Amino acid sequence: MIMTAHTIVFDLDGTLVDTAPDLISALNHVLDREGLPPVPLQTARNMIGAGARKLIERGLEAEGRIVGVEDINRLTADFIAYYADHIADESRPFEGLEAALDHLAERGHRLAVCTNKLEWLSRRLLDALGLSQRFAAICGADTFGVQKPDPTILRETVARAGGQLAASIMVGDAGTDVGVARRAGVPVIGVSFGYTDVPIEELKPDRLIHHMRDLPAAATSLMGRPNAEASA
Numbered sequence: 001m002i003m004t005a006h007t008i009v010f011d012l013d014g015t016l017v018d019t020a021p022d023l024i025s026a027l028n029h030v031l032d033r034e035g036l037p038p039v040p041l042q043t044a045r046n047m048i049g050a051g052a053r054k055l056i057e058r059g060l061e062a063e064g065r066i067v068g069v070e071d072i073n074r075l076t077a078d079f080i081a082y083y084a085d086h087i088a089d090e091s092r093p094f095e096g097l098e099a100a101l102d103h104l105a106e107r108g109h110r111l112a113v114c115t116n117k118l119e120w121l122s123r124r125l126l127d128a129l130g131l132s133q134r135f136a137a138i139c140g141a142d143t144f145g146v147q148k149p150d151p152t153i154l155r156e157t158v159a160r161a162g163g164q165l166a167a168s169i170m171v172g173d174a175g176t177d178v179g180v181a182r183r184a185g186v187p188v189i190g191v192s193f194g195y196t197d198v199p200i201e202e203l204k205p206d207r208l209i210h211h212m213r214d215l216p217a218a219a220t221s222l223m224g225r226p227n228a229e230a231s232a
Helices: 020-033 041-047 052-062 069-085 097-106 119-128 151-160 175-184 212-222
Strands: 007-010 110-114 137-139 168-172 188-191 207-209
Touching: 007 151, 020 041, 020 052, 020 069, 041 052, 052 069, 069 119, 097 110, 097 212, 110 151, 119 137, 137 151, 151 168, 151 175, 168 175, 168 212, 175 188, 188 212, 207 212
Parallel strands: 007 110, 007 168, 110 137, 168 188, 188 207
Antiparallel strands: none
16 A cells, blocks of 8 residues: 655654753753752653753752742753753764654655754754754744644644645654644654653553654554544
8 A cells, every 4th residue: 555645743852862961961051050969860851841941940940949030031041052052962863763764754754843942953953963954844942933732833844844734643752742743633653762751651642662663664554544633
């Protein structure tokens, strides 16, 4: 059976790229400037996923600190400035990613990124890793003025990639990814190696993979079924 070309939309942090080392390094840079101790990488991994501002808030809460809006704005600006200069010091694609992307692209599927990271930071990271050219669209929290799980960001990402929502699949590691897919009526593949405070299997993605080598088969298995909202 010949499959319709699909748009495969990926989350970035914890799905395409293991960015935790550089994100937590930037968080600890900010905490150090506030006179606070660093948070361990393994402890902080599951704080990632809702953007820089939320990561800082969670980092401060872990140290028993609650600060006002002006302080959060200042700390976020400091975080972004530092992170932008160190965005790919240790961040690397997850094992098997590039082979999986090659497999999907060779079969005519479009690839796109839909992340709660700022778009310019996302592009800088993917440029540094030599991955940007693989994606027909790279969209972040600031691209359309909404974040996941608001379905607008997924719909608009698919449109920008030149695809159709009725022939799209979301791939992600956390509740925001499952949520945005459900709200947009798109099937979702969960990855078990990312960053989430709720185990991804508990969020009931349509497929669950434990390595990127399993992505093409999981995606293919979802390509024959109608998407809920898109086909309504």
